[in-house]
Amino acid sequence: MNTKTLLAVGALAVVATSACAKDDRWRQILKADDATTWYVDVTRLSVESVTTVNPVDMKMEKVTARVVWVKRVYPKPQTTLGETYDTMVMQYFIDCETHRFARGQWVARRGDSVVDSGDDSPTARFIAVIPETVGEVAMNAMCKL
Numbered sequence: 001m002n003t004k005t006l007l008a009v010g011a012l013a014v015v016a017t018s019a020c021a022k023d024d025r026w027r028q029i030l031k032a033d034d035a036t037t038w039y040v041d042v043t044r045l046s047v048e049s050v051t052t053v054n055p056v057d058m059k060m061e062k063v064t065a066r067v068v069w070v071k072r073v074y075p076k077p078q079t080t081l082g083e084t085y086d087t088m089v090m091q092y093f094i095d096c097e098t099h100r101f102a103r104g105q106w107v108a109r110r111g112d113s114v115v116d117s118g119d120d121s122p123t124a125r126f127i128a129v130i131p132e133t134v135g136e137v138a139m140n141a142m143c144k145l
Contacts, residue, residue: 026071029141032134034075041069045145050093052102052124063126065093065102068142083116085109093124096143099136100126 026039046067054061072088079085091104104121107114129135 030134030137036075037073038134038138039071039073040142040145041071042145044069048093050102050121050124052126055125063093063095063100065095066142066145067104068092068094068145070138070142077110080108083108085115086111091121092142093121093126094139094142095126096139098126099129099139101129101135101139102126 025041025043027042028037029040030038032038044067048065048067050063050065050067051060052063053059068091070090070092072090074086074088077084077086078088085108087109088106089109090106093102093104095101102120102124104124105117105119107117109115129139
């Protein structure tokens with residue numbers, strides 16, 4: 001699995017909605033032009049202090065971040081580094097004030113089977129969200145929760 005998956009991907013046509021999934025846990029936050037649907041777990045929202053490395057001076061710093069779990073459901077299976085999946089669930093640490101995010105734990109599934117997983121949270125490297133991307137739209141929606 002590519003550990004450099006970014007929130008910022010491709011062109012988009014966004015449908016912001018407050019519709020919830022069947023169980024009311026996963027709230028749809030957008031649908032991209034490729035029909036990938038993004039959901040946020042409304043039962044696991046929190047704010048935490050996250051330790052990260054400042055890319056300018058390489059010193060450790062604390063960032064107060066919104067912690068969200070995001071599920072992306074793809075209309076067609078995706079393949080990255082030989083692993084094929086149709087759903088990705090990721091933990092994101094979002095700094096709404098500086099428009100940056102870092103990825104934590106993640107799992108890729110095909111149907112009910114886990115095909116790959118990982119945990120990037122020990123390094124929690126925050127990167128800027130690229131303007132005018134699906135990542136920016138998703139971040140804006142998550143920062144309003």
